[in-house]
Every structure is written in C-alpha cells, then in structure tokens.
Amino acid sequence: MTEITPALLLRAYAAGIFPMAESADDPELFWVDPERRGILPLDLFHLPRRLARTLRAGHFEVACDIDFAGVVERCAEPTPDRPKTWINDEIAALYSALHRQGFAHSVESRRGGALVGGLYGVALGGAFFGESMFSRATDASNVALAHLVARLKIGGFELLDTQFLTTHLARFGAVEITRAAYRRRLDRALAADAYFPVGPLDGAAVSSALQSSTLRS
Numbered sequence: 001m002t003e004i005t006p007a008l009l010l011r012a013y014a015a016g017i018f019p020m021a022e023s024a025d026d027p028e029l030f031w032v033d034p035e036r037r038g039i040l041p042l043d044l045f046h047l048p049r050r051l052a053r054t055l056r057a058g059h060f061e062v063a064c065d066i067d068f069a070g071v072v073e074r075c076a077e078p079t080p081d082r083p084k085t086w087i088n089d090e091i092a093a094l095y096s097a098l099h100r101q102g103f104a105h106s107v108e109s110r111r112g113g114a115l116v117g118g119l120y121g122v123a124l125g126g127a128f129f130g131e132s133m134f135s136r137a138t139d140a141s142n143v144a145l146a147h148l149v150a151r152l153k154i155g156g157f158e159l160l161d162t163q164f165l166t167t168h169l170a171r172f173g174a175v176e177i178t179r180a181a182y183r184r185r186l187d188r189a190l191a192a193d194a195y196f197p198v199g200p201l202d203g204a205a206v207s208s209a210l211q212s213s214t215l216r217s
Contacts, residue, residue: 004029006097009122010098010103013127016033019091019094020086024084024086025088034163035178036176037163037176037178037179038161038162038163038169038175039161039174040130042149042152042153045149048172052207055203055206060117060143061109062144063107063108064106064107065198067115070108070115071115071118071134074134075087076092104121116135116137116140118133118141118144123157125190125194126189127161127190128160129161130163147201156193157189158185158189158194161182161186
C-alpha cells in the first residue's frame with residue numbers, strides 16, 4: 001500500500017474514503033469506501049430530554065483541542081463494551097499531524113479536571129468526518145457530541161459524516177445513505193465556506209445553536 005501522508009489522507013477524505021486498521025495491534029492500514037454511509041444531518045439532530053437537562057446543568061466542562069492526543073489515546077483503549085479498536089500507532093500519528101495542521105479537532109468532556117469523554121475528527125471545507133468517541137462517565141461522550149453539533153452549526157458546516165450507522169448514533173438522528181448520495185452531499189459540503197469554532201461555548205450558546213433540534217425522551 002502506498003505510504004499514507006497527511007496530504008494524501010485529506011485527498012482521500014475529499015474523495016469519500018478513509019483508512020482503518022484491522023486492530024490496534026495491526027500496523028497495516030486499508031482504505032474504506034462503504035456502499036452505505038452513516039451521516040448525522042445537522043438540522044435533524046435529536047437532543048434527548050435527559051441529555052438536554054445534563055447540558056443545562058453543566059455537569060461537564062467541555063473544551064476543544066486541549067488534549068487531542070489524549071482523546072485519540074482513550075479512543076484506542078479497549079473497554080468491556082469495545083474489546084478491540086481499529087486505532088493503531090500510524091492512525092494516531094496521522095491524525096495528530098492533521099491536528100497540528102489545523103484540520104483535525106477534538107471535543108473534550110472533563111469532570112473535576114479529568115478527561116472523561118470526547119471525540120475527534122477531521123474538518124475539511126464544510127464537512128466534518130467523525131472518527132471515534134469514548135466515554136468514561138455517563139453521558140460524557142454524548143455531551144461532547146452535542147457540543148460538536150452546536151459548533152458545526154455555528155461554523156456553517158453542512159455535513160457530519162459518522163462513517164457507519166450505529167444504534168447509539170441513530171438515537172441522535174443519524175441515518176444511512178447510499179454512496180452516490182453521500183458523494184453528492186460531500187461535494188456540496190467541501191465547497192462551503194465554514195470554520196470550526198474552537199473557543200469556549202457556554203450552555204446558553206450550545207442551547208441556542210441546538211434550539212432547532214428535536215427534543216425527545
């Protein structure tokens with residue numbers, strides 16, 4: 001396989017493909033181009049009522065890009081619910097390089113200063129490609145996801161790519177679309193003039209950005 005560089009990785013995302021490893025212990029990477037793609041439509045984001053209450057209560061301190069490497073490291077850790085991950089050392093190095101170049105971002109949930117949840121992904125044009133998320137406290141990653149959606153809406157993004165559809169993401173409004181439909185959405189999003197807000201957002205700003213989202217129990 002051709003050596004994957006940060007520049008090649010960005011071109012791959014723009015073409016609709018992304019790399020994975022079979023496991024964290026496997027040094028080899030392969031390209032993935034799913035026939036059906038998971039996306040989370042930003043204007044249809046479902047905010048569960050309990051999560052809305054958690055956001056309003058401010059149970060977590062949420063920030064961006066404070067410890068990108070720490071988020072990737074925790075996403076790569078096996079857990080009882082996820083004994084194997086696909087994040088190997090090369091994946092970690094590639095996305096850390098994209099982070100240093102300003103293309104990859106993390107959203108981090110902390111409690112008492114400790115990193116207990118978060119996610120990371122790649123921003124390109126008006127598309128955000130979610131890579132992985134982790135949680136070490138109830139709702140920690142869900143709060144990070146809500147903050148991500150709020151930031152993407154504030155920044156003018158048009159596409160939140162989740163790669164695959166999971167039961168967990170479906171409860172927030174994620175859907176599955178065909179490869180052709182995804183490519184059309186991707187092309188439009190890449191042409192959008194968007195930016196990723198990394199500064200602090202208080203609960204009021206997040207609630208305002210998500211006010212058009214559907215509340216459900």
